[in-house]
Structure formats: structure tokens, C-alpha cells
Amino acid sequence: FLFVKINQILMQHGWFDILEINQHPHKQPINSTLNQLWNEIRGYSASSEAESDANKRKKLIADQAKENSRIVGRLLTTHTNILMTRVSYFISTTGNTEQLEVNEIEKAIVKLKSKLINEFQQLNQEKLFCIQWRIQKTLYGHYYLNMLVYHDDQYQLQQPQDQNLLLHTFDDEQQTVKLDLSNVLIQYIKIERDNFQGTNLAEWKVIFNSMLYPVKYYYYQSKVISAKFEYIIY
Numbered sequence: 001f002l003f004v005k006i007n008q009i010l011m012q013h014g015w016f017d018i019l020e021i022n023q024h025p026h027k028q029p030i031n032s033t034l035n036q037l038w039n040e041i042r043g044y045s046a047s048s049e050a051e052s053d054a055n056k057r058k059k060l061i062a063d064q065a066k067e068n069s070r071i072v073g074r075l076l077t078t079h080t081n082i083l084m085t086r087v088s089y090f091i092s093t094t095g096n097t098e099q100l101e102v103n104e105i106e107k108a109i110v111k112l113k114s115k116l117i118n119e120f121q122q123l124n125q126e127k128l129f130c131i132q133w134r135i136q137k138t139l140y141g142h143y144y145l146n147m148l149v150y151h152d153d154q155y156q157l158q159q160p161q162d163q164n165l166l167l168h169t170f171d172d173e174q175q176t177v178k179l180d181l182s183n184v185l186i187q188y189i190k191i192e193r194d195n196f197q198g199t200n201l202a203e204w205k206v207i208f209n210s211m212l213y214p215v216k217y218y219y220y221q222s223k224v225i226s227a228k229f230e231y232i233i234y
Helices: 002-013 018-023 027-045 048-078 102-123 201-216
Strands: 081-094 128-137 143-152 167-169 176-192 230-233
Touching: 018 027, 027 048, 048 081, 048 128, 048 201, 048 230, 081 102, 102 128, 102 143, 102 167, 102 176, 176 201
Parallel strands: none
Antiparallel strands: 081 143, 081 176, 128 143, 128 230, 167 176
């Protein structure tokens, strides 16, 4: 709501330095617009729509946290130690993809995600315990894939290297979408049942909740993409 309102102000009045507002030739209309924005935000925050939205987000966070605790708790009953590899892939496009429908782009992204998981399965046979994933869209319209791969703590996860397998070309062959293998963020967390040198389940809950925290303020969901982490247990 706030993002849309600020964008309207910028479109109407252009960018300005708030510290130089007293010298701005359009001081009065800008001040009036900002006051109106402030009043609208206060009104919206107290509305039933905002309250319903906040409750929906809280429930999503609570449900995801509970589900993840159940998944990791179940894994720790079978495995004493687990290594969790968190991998974030940026999704890039080429060509004039603005001409494409959002659903068309997102369906291609979901297919690439499925191909990526298949590659992980083939490269890491019998070493995977669970994979969780969530496709996210930023306020600026960029997509990324966030994956949590739980596997044998004595095993180094093998990652796909063939970019051609994770590239989708649309009908006119000028527009593409790909999971960018050249720009990958990786984080490792060792989760232990007995907590000698790693992270125990209680500490892991705090870490996972921090991953969910942005949902309190922003999350993306469409007809194709879910706002929650989905998963496969092996």
C-alpha cells in the first residue's frame, strides 16, 4: 500500500530531497500530498482489510514454523546429525519479457525449479533427507528461488553445473528465463540431535523463523506460485 502511494507521488511531482523541502517550488502541494498519505496509511492500518491481511500473514508464519519443526524433528529421530545447505538462485530474463503474461513466466520458472530438484536428486542419490523450496518475487518484479536442502552431514552437496538444463526459451526464441548458476548464495548449518558442536532443534526454530520474518511485511503469492515453503521428504 505504502509503496504504491509513494510511487504515485514520485510520478506526479518527481523526486525531491526531503531536507530541501522548504526551498522546493512545489512545497505546498508536496506537503499536502504527504499529509494525505499519512492520513490514508493511518486509516488503512486500522481498517478491517489491514487487520485481515495481518492475521493471514501471522497464520502463514505460524503454520510454516510448525510444519518445519515437525519435518526437522522427524529427520532428527532418524539421523543424529543433519547438514542443511541453504541455496538461493536468482532468476534472470533476456529479451522483452514484459510482453509475456505473468502466469506464462511463472509457469516457466516452476518448470525450471522442478528440473533443478531432479538434478539435485540425480547428483546426490541416497544422500538427501529433504528439500524445501520457495519461489519469491520482489517488489521490483525480480524472482529468486530459495532452497533448503537437508542431507548427510558427512557429505558435500553436489550442485548442478549445466546452465542449458535450467534455461527456458519462449516461442519467439528471443525471450528466455533461467536459474542463474553463476550467481548463487550458499549457507551451511549443521543441525544436531545432541547439540555438541552444531545447532539443536530449538536454535533451528529461531533461524527458520528469521527466514519467515519478512512475510510479516511482504510476501508474494499468485495462481502459479505459493507463498509458503513446499517440500519433499526422501
